[in-house]
Amino acid sequence: MYVLNANHISKSYKTAGETMRILQNVNLQVMKGEMVAIMGPSGSGKTTLLHVLTGVDTPDDGEIVIGGETFSQLTEEEKAFFRRKHMGMIFQDFQLLESLTVKENILLPLILERKEADIQQERFSRIADVLGIEKLADKGITEISGGQKQRVAIGRALINEPDIIFGDEPTGSLDRKTTGDVMRCMKQMNQRSGISFLLVTHDAYTASFCDRVLFLQDGNLAKEVKKENTADNFREDIWKTLCGLGGGKDDLFDISRKMLKAGFYKYRLYFLCNLSATALFCCFAVISTNRTFMNASIVNSSISNNIYLPFFLSAVFLVFFLPVSCQAFLASRKQEYGVMFSLGMSRKEAFRNLLFENVIISVLALAIALAAGTVLSFLFFPLSFMQ
Template identity: 40%
Template sequence: MKEILKLDHIQKYYGNGGNVTKAIQDISFSVQEGEFVGIMGASGSGKTTLLNCISTIDTVSAGHIYLDGTDVTEINEKQIARFRRENLGFVFQDFNLLDTLTISENIALALTINKVPAGEVDGRVREMAGKLNISDILDKYPYQVSGGQKQRCACARAIINQPKLILADEPTGALDSHSSQMLLSTIQSINEDLGATILMVTHDAFSASYANRILFMRDGAIFTEIRKGGDSRRTFFEKILDVLTMMGGGMSDVR
């Protein structure tokens, strides 16, 4: 199986002199093509900082991050925006949709920025919308649709350029339980049916149970990891709760 993401002893420090905060402490792991990996941890564990470094939004203090063989820590500032645009897809908690554009135009924006020929854009948007069951809202604006529909639009936008890696940051954080379950099923389908490689940050055990592998973070380091294997999602969910309890989080970290 092809290695899409590799972290090699990365560290991230903030501050200087005697006032240094170690947000990430010597983390190494890899993600294979087609994997759906969750990263869990309490607030302050370093999971968001880790995601920011992987996404090239932030830089590491030491170590290397490789995306499909390219060392992203060596890419200069002029090239990083293009690299991010062409290789990464993002699903944010707050959707990040433009209210002045229709759902169709929001999805198409990713293609337009990457200079996809205009004749191809509409067909690709409609194809992706069909896969995510949002074909009937393409002509509506974000303020006219539900939170769950907005998030599926965000998923369509994230995957339409066929990125090497999709990064999801607390994707269900702004949704009710029903919409959350629908979105997680959509993300799981993107992984299983479209072969997308997904890295999702969450502190919610229910959301994490949709992934195939979970990395648990504490104090800026990887505490442990578990894999779903042949387990049912319910069994995997219970194993996640067991690890959270062992880490000292217990049910207080589960929404």
């Protein structure tokens, strides 16, 4: 049974005399008890689709049926009443009233419905217990954290036992740990109550808690991914599909190449350390393998002392310096790969990208250092080249 059935939805806007088609013949169905995510690049029409489905905006063409009611044909007043009884909303910025307590915010839809006090208390206790916010009931909104605020928003959306809950970037302002906690709460409520969820999100980690993901591109539903294996495999499938919307199978390498090129200055410590180590080894190898120089150093011990001491000190310095440079390298990548992980990049893909970056840096360092080491050996120790 479909809780939401949207057929042939189209929407366009006129800007500066031009018509921009945002949605083009979109067909979307959500089953009872199903949890669905909508993803897509910026400008693909995700927010517009959500506004049309919730009655905030009116479609140019198409029909929207929610809970057996043709929602798209209702008047504005009827839509407002229908939303209050049959639909819940979760927003990125919570949309909570700071003048009310946590409990009052959650009960607001029931208060508007003028439900009896015992019904309000029973539903609040049940939902607050599942969401883990029963101890926050009398706190003000400004006294709780972002994750707790989103749980309050989820409670408010659930309190009226709607047919479907719509989420507009529900975890967009949360960190990864809090996102996981909030999404597990949503999934638990979905499984317990059988209420359907339709979430618009840019985050593959958030989407991986859903049963399937629809991908919107250029106003059309381009692809669909269903959860068939583990959450990690599902998240990887979501990530690959997102990349596929923008190009071929080598998109991850292309991303890594662009990140490497744009932030090359971040690698300078790591690069210079590799360069110094290789150049030092090259100088030492050239000098120590030359018979003429070695014979001269045996005869004159001062040559040996003057040459080997700097090499030894430089080697010791580099041994301690290499771990520092590696740490600096990883720290410089932490922010970028933190973003990539939050978007669903797998550890395998991250390892492949880091390997690609390291190979590029190492090859460049090796090539330059070999040339520099040879030139330095000739300039400062010409005896090593003489036979």
